[in-house]
Amino acid sequence: MSHSEQAQQSQPVRAATAAFIGTAVEFYDYYTYATAAALVLGEVFFPSSNHFLSTMASFATFFVGFIARPLSGAVFGHLGDKIGRKKMLILTMFMMGVATTAIGFLPGYATIGVWAPILLVLLRILQGVAVGGEWGGAVLMASEHAPKGRKTFFASLPQMGSPAGLILSLLSFRLVSSLDHESFVAWGWRLPFLASFILLVIGIVIRVGVNESPEFERMKKNREEVKFPVAEVLRTAWYPILLAAMATTIGSAGFFFTNTFMISYVTTYLGMSKSFILDCLFAVTIIQLLSQPVSALLAERLGETRFLTLAALLCMAAPYPMFMLVRTQSPVLIVIGISLAVVTLSAVYAVIAGFMTPAFPTRVRYSGISIAYQLCVTIAGGTTPLIGTMVADRYKGEWLPLAVFFTILSAISLIGIVGLGRYRNGKRTDETGAVLAN
Template structure:
């Protein structure tokens, strides 16, 4: 690689990871937003709003079921064939699934086949995003200069709020339609726009070279035959700790950006457009805060930074709900922003934090299984649990706040455990180096 390429490839790889992940998460958040706003009415019509919403969030959860298996499959292939090939494939699958949902007839047109088809396309979305995250993180971090891997690994993490911003903008435009038009065809437009974004994302990713660390493995013939089997055999502990560590970073977003839409519209009487406007401002603040968090963590140390962020996250839901209850837009934005900035601090840094815990030969498999395991157990169930709590404790926000605190506490345990594991790895490497010198 020429000196010019060595200088520009890390930036190009990080930029491609950011844009590509933004496209993928646009698709995923588009489904999440639609699940909160309209999919229950279109695909699960019922006179009981609670049942329709729970059925809609049920299909949202179905996409998460596919993610751990998908993470293992794409992790295996990514550790054997390369990171770049997997990222192109996952983007293609996501674009096709999302566009397909936009074209899908509702229950009134084809009956039971409508929700069945929706579930199948949702599973395809889950398969795509299950393989996306790990590859994007590794393309950014493995291209990064020494000493800056945490910051570069945060770029694909910024794709999440960027994708959410695109999704919120698209839904804000279509929710300005009258209700009948929105339900009939307006909600489909954000899904159909995915096809254009697919073409843009594919073009960008084609221009990035394969990860240099993977290329070195291939050159040295150190690629493993069964990376998933090896990582499960030798690194089950960091997988569990990494899955726990990322809990609030994954589940917290679906709490504040998916469940919260349903909660304030269904229980506090706010309009769809009003809460979408508030969440749009919150997400802009989140996008701006994440690189700052990554730079700060790189300066003070990831373990110390993440521990403080997880502790603070346990406290944030209480002022958030108090401010949301006022129904004042400034107060709502301030309350949700406080919670989101703190939990997104965990999300921004967690990728760079967990990556060094796994050897390069099994890294795609290890981080993908860990992240997608967490996404399924915590992320996919959060809107369902939140909706059930809101229904059982009508008018009370304290059970919801406690639930949020529990998610943060799980992250804290995982962060401490993974931090100790990484410290042990470094100590072992130092001892090995001393023995070699001796």
């Protein structure tokens, strides 16, 4: 076998690895902001004598990044369907790294006044634009390179970038949270943001070495592309976009509930220290990272629709034991409780990419899955910490209303999963199982 043939055969693994590592870098940047929003950004950029108002303002800037994501998903989806998946992945990674590093250098309100929160919001929007275009391309590079019959598992590998990025982010904040409060607020919180530049260089080097998606290349060769992919997918596939967005709900919003909001909740209402809850979440995230590939393998054996339906039902029940165990303030029980919720919602997250991808023809696939996912993340993911904070304040930290909120998010996913499964079963597909254009 020639060297070129060996290189070609190794492309599925290289593509999946590059998608995983690149996505881990992107999500490190995103979770770094989310963690900082829960811990310190309110104090630095929105100082107030009212802790609730500072936290809400901080989470509001967190949400601002989500507003840009549907438009970004549409723009990068269009470009990814027109000029290639690989180019978009390199561009979005560069944008994310620059924005995150710049936040690390940004002076606080005490130094430059109102310009501090204004510039923070602008950089947060740039983060949202970058991650809005990242996810769809990473999933497609992995799944479209995958061997026949393995698309579900290969598409799950970029999804592992989320817990991997969170682990890196939690580690970085765990190191700096051991500083005294004054040092942490003055400069310690900036170090995780500045470390993003190193990860940016590593991620770009890895992604440059991967070939373009073979399915995209085949589409271009056969001249099957359309002039305006976004317009085409909105005209012909608005229904699966809606179903896919609903199906993704708990897999997206759930993470911001169990991580971003939970940090604020336990430190505010249960009196836990920042370092204590970060240690617990670190253990939970390792469990999540290990469980996601297992979920993808099980879904290949049981069938995606059946597996996702079961996972969504378990998600509906998970928050009740989670909160009861968290309130014990025992580190072991806290890890077990949050893991119950995270393992079930990450099962949905791991499999949902491979589940929604075949619902769209290759020529509009980047646009379709990006719009669906980013629409869900904006509506459900971006608002979850805000809604959780308001509910906790309204009910004085009582856990039952928060658990019901989590169950509602899970029920939305269940409806979307069942609907999208029926849609795929009712459509004409090619030999890979992808829906064919009408």
